[in-house]
Amino acid sequence: MIVCDMQNDFGTAGGMFNRAGLDISMIRGAVGPTAEVLTAARHAGVKIIYLKMGFQPDLSDLGSEGSPNRVRHLRFRVGETVRAPNGVESRILVRDTWNTDILPEVKPQAGDIVLYKHRFSGFYQTNLDAILKQLGIKFLIVTGCTTSVCVESTVRDAMFRDYSCVLLADCMGEPVGYGLPRSNHEASLLVIQTLFGWVSDSEEFIKGLEVRPIAAARDQR
Numbered sequence: 001m002i003v004c005d006m007q008n009d010f011g012t013a014g015g016m017f018n019r020a021g022l023d024i025s026m027i028r029g030a031v032g033p034t035a036e037v038l039t040a041a042r043h044a045g046v047k048i049i050y051l052k053m054g055f056q057p058d059l060s061d062l063g064s065e066g067s068p069n070r071v072r073h074l075r076f077r078v079g080e081t082v083r084a085p086n087g088v089e090s091r092i093l094v095r096d097t098w099n100t101d102i103l104p105e106v107k108p109q110a111g112d113i114v115l116y117k118h119r120f121s122g123f124y125q126t127n128l129d130a131i132l133k134q135l136g137i138k139f140l141i142v143t144g145c146t147t148s149v150c151v152e153s154t155v156r157d158a159m160f161r162d163y164s165c166v167l168l169a170d171c172m173g174e175p176v177g178y179g180l181p182r183s184n185h186e187a188s189l190l191v192i193q194t195l196f197g198w199v200s201d202s203e204e205f206i207k208g209l210e211v212r213p214i215a216a217a218r219d220q221r
Contacts, residue, residue: 004144026173
């Protein structure tokens with residue numbers, strides 16, 4: 001299971017999105033279903049990998065001068081020192097700060113893997129592919145935010161590497177286009193369902209985990 005960027009900068013009041021004036025209600029709405037999925041997945045022995053968007057303190061991995069990654073993130077004040085809601089000094093989208101901490105409702109547990117990334121895709125210049133291959137994993141259950149940016153980028157790169165991805169639609173959110181008749185969230189799910197993977201939801205996934213032990217016990221008779 002991949003949990004993509006469920007961190008304070010994207011899903012908490014006082015984080016980067018909230019400070020920029022973006023509506024984060026759809027990300028907050030995905031927290032509850034994601035927490036339920038994680039509980040069920042851990043009970044079933046599913047390996048969980050967290051991806052966190054975060055840059056080095058000197059922003060050396062932000063990209064070269066004028067690069068799209070640098071330009072777009074600087075618009076969101078990446079690297080700026082801020083006061084977190086809990087009173088500590090922090091920095092926007094910088095590693096090992098409050099801003100890049102995982103949301104407490106879905107925080108990692110012992111045995112989970114946590115990886116930083118500095119581009120939208122979880123595969124770009126990270127150890128994600130090597131870890132998955134070492135574990136012998138071919139199927140990915142994907143959750144997180146945002147649907148049309150980091151989630152979709154990661155799923156596309158996963159498909160290019162022959163991983164089969166299932167996205168849990170209610171365990172992710174996307175501010176861009178939210179509330180429009182045809183949102184970016186829905187557009188990403190449509191293109192992924194059509195070409196890059198499959199789409200389900202938390203209820204169906206949890207049901208599948210409940211059925212699996214019954215099927216396994218039947219097969220052993």
